Amino acid sequence: MHATGVKRTAAVSVATLALLVLAACGDGSGQGGGTSPPPDNRVPSTEKPAPVPDDARILAVKIDNVRAARPPTGLDRADIVYVEQVESGLSRILAAYSSDVPSVIGPVRSARESDLELLRQFNRPTLAYSGAQSRLIPLIEAAPLDALPPSKAPRAYFRGGDRPAPHNLYLRPGDTPYDSSGVNAAESIGLRFAAPPAGGKVVKERTVRYPAARFTFTWSADQQRWLVAMDGSPARTADGKRLSAANVVVQDVTVRPSAFRDRSGSPSPFTETVGSGSATVLRGGRAYNAEWGRDKAESRTVFTTPDGKRMTFASGQIWIVYAAR
Numbered sequence: 323m324h325a326t327g328v329k330r331t332a333a334v335s336v337a338t339l340a341l342l343v344l345a346a347c348g349d350g351s352g353q354g355g356g357t358s359p360p361p362d363n364r365v366p367s368t369e370k371p372a373p374v375p376d377d378a379r380i381l382a383v384k385i386d387n388v389r390a391a392r393p394p395t396g397l398d399r400a401d402i403v404y405v406e407q408v409e410s411g412l413s414r415i416l417a418a419y420s421s422d423v424p425s426v427i428g429p430v431r432s433a434r435e436s437d438l439e440l441l442r443q444f445n446r447p448t449l450a451y452s453g454a455q456s457r458l459i460p461l462i463e464a465a466p467l468d469a470l471p472p473s474k475a476p477r478a479y480f481r482g483g484d485r486p487a488p489h490n491l492y493l494r495p496g497d498t499p500y501d502s503s504g505v506n507a508a509e510s511i512g513l514r515f516a517a518p519p520a521g522g523k524v525v526k527e528r529t530v531r532y533p534a535a536r537f538t539f540t541w542s543a544d545q546q547r548w549l550v551a552m553d554g555s556p557a558r559t560a561d562g563k564r565l566s567a568a569n570v571v572v573q574d575v576t577v578r579p580s581a582f583r584d585r586s587g588s589p590s591p592f593t594e595t596v597g598s599g600s601a602t603v604l605r606g607g608r609a610y611n612a613e614w615g616r617d618k619a620e621s622r623t624v625f626t627t628p629d630g631k632r633m634t635f636a637s638g639q640i641w642i643v644y645a646a647r
Contacts, residue, residue: 379420379445379446379447379448379500379501379502379503379505380418380419380420380444380445380447380448380507380510381418381419381420381423381447381448381450381495381500381502382416382417382418382419382437382441382444382447382448382449382450382467383416383417383419383427383428383430383449383450383451383493384414384415384416384430384431384432384433384434384437384449384450384451384452385397385414385415385416385417385427385428385429385430385431386414386415386428386429386430386431386488386489387405387412387413387414387415387535387552388412388489389553390485390486390489391429391431391485391489392552392557393557393558393559393560393562394415394428394429394559394560394565395424395426395427395428395429395492395559395560396417396424396425396426396427396428396559397415397417397427397559397565398559398563398565398566398639399419399422399423399424400417400418400419400507400639401418401419401420401421401422401506401507401508401639401640402417402418402507402508402639402640402641402642403415403416403417403418403567403639403640403641403642404416404417404418404440404641404642404644405530405537405641405642405643405644406434406436406440406591406593406644407532407533407535407577407591407593407644407646408434408590408591409583409584409586409588409589409590409591410533410534410584410586410588411532411533411534411535412532412534412535413532413535413537414431414434416437416440416441418444418447418507419495419502419507420502420503420504420505420506420507420510421502421504421505421506421507423495423502424495425494425495425496426492426493426494427450427492427493427495428482428490428491428492428493429482429485429488429489429490429491429492430450430451430452430479430491430492430493431451431452431488431491432451432452432453432454432455433449433451433453433454433458433462434454434458434582434590435458435461435580435582435590435592436580436591436592436593436595437449437451438461438462438465438467439594439595439596439619440593440595441465441467442465442466442619442620443511443616443619443620443621443622443623444467444507444510444511445510446466446467446468447467447468448467448468448470448498448499448500449462449467449468449469449470450470450471450493450495450498450500451469451470451471452471452472452488452491453471453472454471455582455584457581457582458582468499468500470498470499470500472491475497475498475499477497478493478494478495478497478498479491479492479493479494480492480494508635508640511622511623512622512624513625513635513640514632514633514634514635515634515635515636515637516634516635517634518605518606518608518610518634518636519610519627519631519633519634521610522606522608522609522610523608523609523610524607524608525541525604525607525608525609526540526541526607527539527540527541528570528572528602528604528609530572530643530645532646535552535553536552536553536554537550537551537552537643538550538551538554539551539567539570539604539641541604541607542566543607545566546568546606547566547567547568547638548566548567548568548569548570548604548641549564549565549566550564550565550566550567550641566639567638567639567640567641568605568635568636568637568638568639568640569603569604569605569635569636569638569639569640569641570603570604570605570640570641570643571601571602571603571604571612571625571640571641571642571643572601572602572603572604572643572645573599573601573614573642573643573644573645574599574600574601574645574646574647575593575594575595575597575599575644575645575646575647576593576594576597576646576647577591577592577593577594577644577646578591578592578594579591579592580592593644595616595623595644596616596617596618596619596621597615597616598613598614598615598616599613599614599647600612600613600614600647601613601614601625603625603633603635605635605636606636610627610633611627611628612625612626612627612628612633613625613626613627613628614626
C-alpha cells in the first residue's frame with residue numbers, strides 16, 4: 323500500500339499500548355502552557371532511548387528554498403525539517419516524512435553530499451531528489467538508502483505551471499515504491515516527546531543567519547508554536563497556511579568546503595553532522611541550552627541538557643537548523 327498519511331493498524335496498536343503504560347505509570351505528557359497531550363503518533367517516549375524500529379521507513383525529500391521556489395507544498399506535514407547551507411550562502415531543506423505523508427511534496431531539488439551523512443542515522447530511508455552532479459551519483463548509489471530521482475520513478479514527478487523551472491518539480495509519494503510505516507521520524511532516531519526540562523530562558527524570537535539567507539522563529543503564545551519567517555517574510559505553505567514549528571533546534575556544526583562544486587563553480591558546503599557541540603532548543607516559548615553528540619555516521623544524534631539528561635521535545639514538528647560555528 324502506498325503512503326496515504328493514514329496511520330497503520332500496527333502503529334495505532336503501538337501508540338495505544340504506550341498510552342496505557344504511561345497511564346499506569348502516572349507519567350505526564352503535558353506541554354508548557356497547559357497544552358493538550360500529543361496525538362497517538364507522537365506519544366512521549368520512555369526515559370531510556372528505544373532502538374530504531376525495524377519498520378521506521380522514512381521518506382526524505384530535498385526541497386528548494388530560494389525565493390523563486392516559495393511557497394512550498396507539504397512541508398508543514400513533515401516530522402522533521404532540516405535546514406542546511408548550500409552554495410553561495412543560500413539554504414536548502416531536507417524534510418523527513420513518516421507519520422503523515424502528504425499527496426504532493428515540493429518543489430524538489432538536487433541532493434548534496436551532506437545529505438548522505440545526515441541520513442545515515444535513519445534505517446535505510448528513501449531519498450527523493452531532482453538529481454545530482456555526476457561525481458556525486460556513485461556516492462548516492464553506494465549509500466545505505468533508496469535513491470528516488472525522477473529517472474527511477476518518472477510517473478511520481480511532475481512539473482507545476484505556477485513557476486518556472488527548476489523551481490516547479492513536485493513529487494507524488496503515492497506513485498512511488500515508498501510505503502509509510504506511520505512511525506514518527508523523530509522517534510525513530512530516539513528523540514523524545516515529553517514534558518519540558520526544568521529551567522530554560524523566556525525567548526520571544528530567534529534568528530539564524532546564513533551568508534545569503536536567514537530564518538526567524540517567533541513564539542506565538544496563542545498558537546503555542548514558533549512561527550517561521552524566511553529572509554524577513556512570513557513563511558507560508560502553498561495553501562496559505564503559516565509555517566510553524568513546535569520545536570526549533572539550532573545545532574552548532576562545522577561547515578566546510580566539500581570536494582564538489584555547482585555549475586557556476588561555487589564550492590558546495592559540507593555540513594558535518596557527526597561529532598559533538600552545543601545547541602539551543604526552542605520549545606514552549608523558552609530556550610534551553612543543550613549539547614549534541616553523534617560518534618559515527620550510523621549513530622543517532624543525541625541531544626542532552628547541561629546536567630547530562632536527554633533533552634525532551636514538545637509534541638509536533640521539529641525544525642533542526644544547522645548553524646556554522
